[in-house]
Amino acid sequence: MNFDVIVVGAGHAGVEAARAASQMGCQVLLLTMNADQIAAMSCNPAIGGLSKSQIAKEIDILGGWMARVADESAYQYRVLNERKGPAVQATRVQVDRHEYRQIMKFRVENQSGLLLKQAQVARLLFEGSKIKGIETSIGQKFFARQIIITTGTFMNGKAHIGRQSFASGRAGEPPSLGLSDFLKTLGIKISRFKTGTVPRVDARSVDFSRMERQESQTSCAPLSIFSEKLRPDLRAAYLAYTNPKTHETIRASLDQSPLYSGIIESRGPRYCPSVEDKIVRFADKDRHQLFLEREGRWTNEVYVGGVSTSLPYDCQLEFLRTIEGLESVEIIRPGYAIEYDYIDATQLLPSLEMKEVPGLYFAGQVNGTSGYEEAGAQGLMAGINSGLKNFEKEPLILKRSEAYIGVLIDDLVSKTTNEPYRMLSSRAEWRLLLREDNAEQRLYSYAKRNKLLSLSDEQKIEAVLDEREKLHSKIKLTRVLPSQVINSRLAAVGQNELKSGISVHELLKRPGFELPEIEMLVPLLFAEHAQQDWKRVMSDVKYEGYIRQCESQLKQMERLERLKIPLGFNFSALKALPIEAREKLTQIRPATLGQAGRISGITPASISVLAIHLSKASDKGACVNE
Numbered sequence: 001m002n003f004d005v006i007v008v009g010a011g012h013a014g015v016e017a018a019r020a021a022s023q024m025g026c027q028v029l030l031l032t033m034n035a036d037q038i039a040a041m042s043c044n045p046a047i048g049g050l051s052k053s054q055i056a057k058e059i060d061i062l063g064g065w066m067a068r069v070a071d072e073s074a075y076q077y078r079v080l081n082e083r084k085g086p087a088v089q090a091t092r093v094q095v096d097r098h099e100y101r102q103i104m105k106f107r108v109e110n111q112s113g114l115l116l117k118q119a120q121v122a123r124l125l126f127e128g129s130k131i132k133g134i135e136t137s138i139g140q141k142f143f144a145r146q147i148i149i150t151t152g153t154f155m156n157g158k159a160h161i162g163r164q165s166f167a168s169g170r171a172g173e174p175p176s177l178g179l180s181d182f183l184k185t186l187g188i189k190i191s192r193f194k195t196g197t198v199p200r201v202d203a204r205s206v207d208f209s210r211m212e213r214q215e216s217q218t219s220c221a222p223l224s225i226f227s228e229k230l231r232p233d234l235r236a237a238y239l240a241y242t243n244p245k246t247h248e249t250i251r252a253s254l255d256q257s258p259l260y261s262g263i264i265e266s267r268g269p270r271y272c273p274s275v276e277d278k279i280v281r282f283a284d285k286d287r288h289q290l291f292l293e294r295e296g297r298w299t300n301e302v303y304v305g306g307v308s309t310s311l312p313y314d315c316q317l318e319f320l321r322t323i324e325g326l327e328s329v330e331i332i333r334p335g336y337a338i339e340y341d342y343i344d345a346t347q348l349l350p351s352l353e354m355k356e357v358p359g360l361y362f363a364g365q366v367n368g369t370s371g372y373e374e375a376g377a378q379g380l381m382a383g384i385n386s387g388l389k390n391f392e393k394e395p396l397i398l399k400r401s402e403a404y405i406g407v408l409i410d411d412l413v414s415k416t417t418n419e420p421y422r423m424l425s426s427r428a429e430w431r432l433l434l435r436e437d438n439a440e441q442r443l444y445s446y447a448k449r450n451k452l453l454s455l456s457d458e459q460k461i462e463a464v465l466d467e468r469e470k471l472h473s474k475i476k477l478t479r480v481l482p483s484q485v486i487n488s489r490l491a492a493v494g495q496n497e498l499k500s501g502i503s504v505h506e507l508l509k510r511p512g513f514e515l516p517e518i519e520m521l522v523p524l525l526f527a528e529h530a531q532q533d534w535k536r537v538m539s540d541v542k543y544e545g546y547i548r549q550c551e552s553q554l555k556q557m558e559r560l561e562r563l564k565i566p567l568g569f570n571f572s573a574l575k576a577l578p579i580e581a582r583e584k585l586t587q588i589r590p591a592t593l594g595q596a597g598r599i600s601g602i603t604p605a606s607i608s609v610l611a612i613h614l615s616k617a618s619d620k621g622a623c624v625n626e
């Protein structure tokens, strides 16, 4: 019973951690409380969406399973922000939640070097100050020098529905008791957050004909670079709306809400508000949108997206029945809120290893995050870093300019979070560099160096990179001559007409020249490459100028990261900073710009303001570079 790495918990973080470490050649034990609930989706059965699809794609290139399994179990695809630029476009895959977890379980069970066992871990074992293994609630002992804890919302979990509350890890599953108390004995700081979920209703009681039908997109690319095509059996979702009657019903029940009656004191995710919060915080809105999505192909359960609630069961039923199409609705599972223990992630190194307990890693919701992608990304990195440590190698720390994963982990370990952390594109100051369509360019070298992919997967990515490269050269070499078609298109978008030949590359940079125009002008070249390759290259070209600008700013920022802030610097006088930033900086008085950036609540925008100011001062000799 000796392993290299033990992973505690087989949620979204746990499976990616176990996969990465075993792929790197470690012997891995994955312990979880219920072997039928591997990578179970506690809330919305969907992967991707704004800023999260980027994370899912980064996980994919680094060998993780999330995006592939989303494609394998897909139910519906949507490309968000399709009309905006590629930097903010995002694929969202609604999945069959039962298939998703079955496929994950199958993958876990068949991964070489990985052993799965159902068990509840109660405490960690030490030899002196060195970690040496774990002990389960029934006294089994397993040994390893690296332990990764990914217990999600389960530690001391307590669910709430109205004024009723009960111990629970997630609806229908027991909490994990004991481990968190044990961790406290090690001096680990633990606090509580809360989150919530929506009611699930019976499809037979819903009148879908009175709702807006939203078909799946069928022409987008799969989420994973390794998936060949979309499943053929995609399904529709439906849109419905709350109305003043719904709001009135909810408002009248607020005194029975554990959120508003003071029963729940811990903080929840601000960006996923409960329907109670929406009614109170956005009191002037007379409707909120709901998404009705079936939870899978073999169930009548429907997820009612947008109405996360912990009101009593009767109130949930009453307010749902005020909504058009839901007048006769029956609830299968009520919505609920859950409070749980999480650790303060500033106790971790950027490798996700605990500063004070070498060999002990934490990943996923237990680090104060919310969301499957955020959890999967941390699991992956903890798995990779435990594997590297096992082979006595340096950890892999992704930079903020290389990956959303880098942003996520840097934020977590440097800033104390006082609400569940969810990735937002606004957190990534280099988001133009971190597009959905260039994850392989950014991260493949790490995957290859650390042996995170099979040989055939490596070949697949290399082929994609190769095609991209070839197409780039071809569009630089292929010239088009001025023609009626080109000039009328240029005139239509207010551009000067062409007087001489121009490369396809130059033409693509011009507004008004998208793929259909290119197909018309150079049909033979267009046919030589897949649509997906053209899309990738087009966004490289369209963003070329911005990217160059970003890269030079990045170099400047890296220098500024090390810039010293003079003693006694008057932050209060810097009116371009928000008041909160001025107050925090005055209180903490960071010594360098890098340190300032790690203060909770100081946004990248404030750092840019400070950087510009310090840079000017530095030019005048006021600051000293390290």
Ligand SMILES: Cc1cc2nc3c(=O)[nH]c(=O)nc-3n(C[C@H](O)[C@H](O)[C@H](O)COP(=O)(O)OP(=O)(O)OC[C@H]3O[C@@H](n4cnc5c(N)ncnc54)[C@H](O)[C@@H]3O)c2cc1C
Binding pocket: 008, 009, 010, 011, 012, 013, 014, 031, 032, 033, 034, 037, 038, 039, 040, 041, 042, 043, 044, 119, 120, 121, 122, 150, 151, 152, 153, 154, 155, 169, 170, 176, 177, 179, 195, 196, 197, 272, 336, 337, 338, 363, 364, 365, 366, 369, 370, 371, 372, 375, 376
């Ligand atoms: C009610 C609810 C609502 C949510 N709503 C949202 C939302 O609206 N939006 C959003 O983005 N995210 C939401 N989430 C969060 C999302 O589900 C999580 O972020 C994600 O599942 C976290 O993944 P994880 O791997 O960290 O933990 P989990 O998926 O929770 O997995 C933890 C695993 O650890 C195992 N485990 C726990 N303790 C032990 C132990 N002692 N020994 C062995 N195994 C153990 C459990 O059995 C489980 O398999 C919600 C979660 C819940 C519970």
